[in-house]
Amino acid sequence: MSGLTFLDVCSGAGGLALGLERAGFEPKLLLDEDDDACRTLRTNRPHWNVLQEDLLEFVPSEHLEDYDVDLLSAGLPRVKSNATAARTESGQEERLLEAAIYLAHAVRPRALLVENVPTLAHADRFRDFREFARAELEHLGYEFSWFILNAADFGVPQDRKQGLLVAIQRKWFSAFRPPPPTVDTHVAVGEALLPSMRSRGWRDAERWAAQATTVAPTLVGGSKNRGGADLGLAGTKRKWEGMGVNAHSLGNEIPGPDFVWAPELGRDGMVRLTVDQAALLQSFPEDWEITGKKTARYRQIGHASPPPVGEALGRAIATALRS
Incomplete structure (x- = not known):
């Protein structure tokens, strides 16, 4: 396994994709529904294959002749806090979370990375989603880990905790370790x-x-x-x-x-x-x-995943896939 590839959905301004690129991954497709975000991606990386479409309507076979990828990454819009959720009934963010898991059925990547709020990894409110993800991923032959990283531990001058789901096909998962901090002192x-x-x-x-x-x-x-x-x-x-x-x-x-x-x-x-x-x-x-x-x-910018965190995650996943 030499060059590693990825499919990135809900790409936004490209923070996660940029980090994965630094970690040695090459994108086959980046997906986002927002016009400004797609323009940002195309402006900075004209050679990237960028598709403007809603994840809920995305069918890989209609846009990629070969969608065999090593990694499916999803820096999804952050789900609402309990207080905010009480004021909205859309549930759009929760549907996107499920859509990312269902997309693994079609793409069958060797690894899956989902990034969202830290409470996604442990809060009671998201227990049903975690159980849904467990059942689907185990059925597909993945093992997985939920954990939390703080971007400040990776040189980002911001207290930004992120809830992560990393799932990897069983033959490689035992070699995966969540990335350790890359800085000893936070950047002010x-x-x-x-x-x-x-x-x-x-x-x-x-x-x-x-x-x-x-x-x-x-x-x-x-x-x-x-x-x-x-x-x-x-x-x-x-x-x-x-x-x-x-x-x-x-x-x-x-x-x-x-x-x-x-x-x-x-x-x-x-x-x-x-x-x-x-x-x-x-x-x-x-x-x-x-x-x-x-x-x-x-x-x-506010919705983006900081590139240094994406890079650290990409390197950890690459190490597992190359083991």
Whole structure:
């Protein structure tokens, strides 16, 4: 087994796919229903085969002559928290989870990777889904593991816990181990964003970075039915304000030399992050272009799986498949 291949569904801005590419996997197809996300993928990787279609309607044989792949990966839209779920009846995210498992029936990959909220791996609310996945995957000849990773342990300047399902055909599964952390010290927000913050001559950039000494709270992209881009719910906004960041909206540009950082004066004295800086906090490379208008760009970033986590998972899966 030399070059490893993958089929990626709900690809979004390409964070998981980029990480898998770094781990040595070559995509046969990337699937997403969102126009902006597909444009982002095609802009950054013109040679990738990108299909704009809903996962619930996807039939592999209609789009791929050969869909024999080593890995089926799915960075699915995050299922709602209990509080949010009580306000919606769509169940779209849960249906996509099941669709990813059913797709394994058609594709029969050697490995399956599903990424979502950390509670997917252990919470009572998702017990029925885990039981459904167990029955289906065992029937298909897979063994599997549920576990949680925090992106901060892989050099991402963000406290972002991810619930993972990795299933591998029985002959290879015993060689799989969840990836260990790749950093000993977490990367702080100030360290990650200082070069960006001082790029337009902002005099207070170093002073701001010196006090932004923790990782960022989890970035969330928000729903298409929701308004403009901000950095999260009330509790998350307070954490940002503790770092002197106005989290109620995103800025259109990095502060210039005349901006005075004075958080004691309230929001107007706080710095606002830009969409490009949010992408840095998700550990996208600086040259990775996220397309669309501001809110659509931030939504793609907030929904993405950080590339360093995808790379670590890809390397762990590749090691098992090559054993």
